[in-house]
Amino acid sequence: MELNKRQTEILEIVKADGPITGEQIAERLHLARATIRPDLAILTMAGFLDARPRVGYFYSGKKPVQSVTDSMIGMKVRDFQSIPVVVAENVSVYDAICHMFLEDVGTLFVVNNSSLLTGVLSRKDLLRTSIGNTELDKIPVHVIMTRMPNITYCEKQDTLLQAAKKMIEKQIDSLPVVVGNEEGFEVVGRITKTNITAAFLSLSDDHEL
Amino acid sequence: MELNKRQTEILEIVKADGPITGEQIAERLHLARATIRPDLAILTMAGFLDARPRVGYFYSGKKPVQSVTDSMIGMKVRDFQSIPVVVAENVSVYDAICHMFLEDVGTLFVVNNSSLLTGVLSRKDLLRTSIGNTELDKIPVHVIMTRMPNITYCEKQDTLLQAAKKMIEKQIDSLPVVVGNEEGFEVVGRITKTNITAAFLSLSDDHEL
Numbered sequence: 001m002e003l004n005k006r007q008t009e010i011l012e013i014v015k016a017d018g019p020i021t022g023e024q025i026a027e028r029l030h031l032a033r034a035t036i037r038p039d040l041a042i043l044t045m046a047g048f049l050d051a052r053p054r055v056g057y058f059y060s061g062k063k064p065v066q067s068v069t070d071s072m073i074g075m076k077v078r079d080f081q082s083i084p085v086v087v088a089e090n091v092s093v094y095d096a097i098c099h100m101f102l103e104d105v106g107t108l109f110v111v112n113n114s115s116l117l118t119g120v121l122s123r124k125d126l127l128r129t130s131i132g133n134t135e136l137d138k139i140p141v142h143v144i145m146t147r148m149p150n151i152t153y154c155e156k157q158d159t160l161l162q163a164a165k166k167m168i169e170k171q172i173d174s175l176p177v178v179v180g181n182e183e184g185f186e187v188v189g190r191i192t193k194t195n196i197t198a199a200f201l202s203l204s205d206d207h208e209l
Numbered sequence: 210m211e212l213n214k215r216q217t218e219i220l221e222i223v224k225a226d227g228p229i230t231g232e233q234i235a236e237r238l239h240l241a242r243a244t245i246r247p248d249l250a251i252l253t254m255a256g257f258l259d260a261r262p263r264v265g266y267f268y269s270g271k272k273p274v275q276s277v278t279d280s281m282i283g284m285k286v287r288d289f290q291s292i293p294v295v296v297a298e299n300v301s302v303y304d305a306i307c308h309m310f311l312e313d314v315g316t317l318f319v320v321n322n323s324s325l326l327t328g329v330l331s332r333k334d335l336l337r338t339s340i341g342n343t344e345l346d347k348i349p350v351h352v353i354m355t356r357m358p359n360i361t362y363c364e365k366q367d368t369l370l371q372a373a374k375k376m377i378e379k380q381i382d383s384l385p386v387v388v389g390n391e392e393g394f395e396v397v398g399r400i401t402k403t404n405i406t407a408a409f410l411s412l413s414d415d416h417e418l
Contacts, residue, residue, distance in 0.1 A: 004254075041247045042254045045213075068277050069413045097340055101333075106382075123332045124310075130339040131306055161413055164406050173315075173402075193382075193402035197373050200409045204278045204370055 003048075007039050011048055011059070018049075018058035025057070071203070077163050078156035080199050081177050081189035086111045087141060089118060094136035097126050107174035109187045110145050116184035117153070117176060119145030153178045154191060160199050163191045212257075216248050220257055220268070227258075227267035234266070280412070286372050287365035289408050290386050290398035295320045296350060298327060303345035306335050316383035318396045319354050325393035326362070326385060328354030362387045363400060369408050372400045 003011065006029070013025055022040055026033040040057065043049040049057045085103045087096050089110055096108055100123065110119035121141055129144050130136055154163045154175045163175055177189030212220065215238070222234055231249055235242040249266065252258040258266045294312045296305050298319055309317055309332065319328035330350055338353050339345055363372045363384045372384055386398030 038250045038254065042251045045247060045251045046255075068280070071277070072413050094340065097336060101337065106332075123315075123336055127306060127332055127336045127339065128310065130336065131303065132343065132345065134341065134343055136341065161410065164410050168403070168407055168410060193406045194377070196406045196409050197402045198377055200405050200412075201370065201373050201377060203409075203412070204281050 003043075004039075006036070007043055010036065010039055010043060014049055014057050015059045019052065019056040020058075021056040068203075072161055073159055075160040075199055076156070077154055077158045077160060077177055077189070077191055080160055080195045081156070081191050082195060084109055084176060084187045084190040086115075086187055087121075088112075089142040090140045092137045093126060093129050093133075093139045093141055093144060096121055096141050097130065097136070100126065105190070106192065107190070108141075109176050109190070110141055111187065114183060115186060117148065117151065117178060117187050118142070118184075119147050120151050120174075120176065121145050122173065148184075151176065153185065155179070156189065160191075160196065164196050167191075167193060167196070212252075213248075215245070216252055219245065219248055219252060223258055223266050224268045228261065228265040229267075230265040277412075281370055282368055284369040284408055285365070286363055286367045286369060286386055286398070286400055289369055289404045290365070290400050291404060293318050293385060293396045293399040295324075295396055296330075297322075298351040299349045301346045302335060302338050302342075302348045302350055302353060305330055305350050306339065306345070309335065314399070315401065316399065317350075318385050318399070319350055320396065323392060324395060326357065326360065326387060326396050327351070327393075328356050329360050329383075329385065330354050331382065357393075360385065362394065364388070365398065369400075369405065373405050376400075376402060376405070 009029060010025055013028055014020055023033055026036050029036065044051050047060055047062050050060045051057050085105045086109045087099055089112055100108055106123050108121040109117060110121060112118050119142060125144055152166050152170045152172060152175055154166065154177055156177055166175060174190060174192045176187045177191055178185035179188050218238065219234055222237055223229055232242055235245050238245065253260050256269055256271050259269045260266050294314045295318045296308055298321055305317055315332050317330040318326060319330060321327045328351060334353055338348065361375050361379045361381060361384055363375065363386055365386055375384060383399060383401045385396045386400060387394035388397050
């Protein structure tokens with residue numbers, strides 16, 4: 001339900017100065033009491049206002065209901081991101097796999113000497129390389145990683161919807177959250193389908209379903 | 210906004226017999242016109258009913274808004290599940306990895322001769338086994354798989370929320386969708402965090418954000 005301008009004004013007056021009588025509210029709005037009667041009725045019946053005889057209207061604390069899209073637009077990458085796990089370009093594939101297990105992540109980000117993002121390693125990349133390969137300790141990760149500019153990334157202020165859309169479209173499980181400067185991108189976070197799944201759960205009022 | 214019982218009744222009457230006057234609605238409910246005036250006001254202002262002078266009330270076509278939780282409860286596993294990819298218990302780890310790449314999935318389900326679920330293989334399980342192991346073609350998957358009864362599963366009629374909750378709690382990326390009988394479980398689908406991410410996107414009205 002969307003409140004109209006006058007209903008929103010009434011709600012603001014009651015929030016600020018409630019308890020307040022209908023007569024006083026009408027006066028503040030330079031309107032007749034009869035004019036605002038339907039608005040008060042709708043605000044009370046919708047649960048935004050409570051009314052008590054001989055006291056007046058007061059604010060119930062209930063906020064106007066947002067649409068799903070509106071509340072989803074409020075979900076930002078920065079509020080759901082995880083800590084990124086990075087490795088240097090010359091680390092071996094063997095060490096990268098160990099690092100992935102130790103940190104229990106599905107994706108590693110590769111950075112250069114200036115700590116700028118140069119590559120991404122997924123479990124899939126590492127598994128592909130490790131099949132039948134006995135010299136994993138001799139192959140540096142920069143040989144097998146996905147490189148810039150082929151890396152899909154996001155930024156802290158992006159919405160979770162934008163990040164989810166990128167992961168689905170590019171068929172990837174994780175995005176680095178970056179801060180850009182003239183030199184390149186610094187990795188400050190990680191968004192995964194696990195973060196999106198947690199956000200999906202958080203949209204429901206009742207997590208005990 | 211939730212409608213109360215009387216408002217819902219009025220809505221039904223107008224849907225069935227509108228246009229209809231307030232007087233006629235009151236009569237049908239055995240109430241005075243004044244009693245239902247606030248209900249008619251709230252239904253009109255919330256946009257459920259339209260009113261036309263000398264004609265009466267008619268239904269606007271707008272449906273009561275569902276809460277996010279209500280619309281999420283309507284999202285069932287069967288509507289979002291993917292096709293499962295299964296392998297036999299005696300398949301080698303090497304062949305399982307090839308199968309995983311060919312089918313481009315992150316999880317394989319292992320079944321016995323009766324096509325009943327006996328194990329699950331994740332990319333992580335396969336990567337762990339493949340590090341420095343040159344005889345992947347000699348190890349059958351049943352040696353390394355996660356076995357029943359340690360497999361978390363779901364059923365077609367479960368809600369996506371229940372499935373998402375299981376994946377977050379158990380820290381797994383995928384659930385088999387099963388149909389149980391006296392012998393065990395047949396695998397009929399697969400729910401992944403990708404499915405949940407797609408469902409998350411579908412909750413928003415505007416996918417072009």
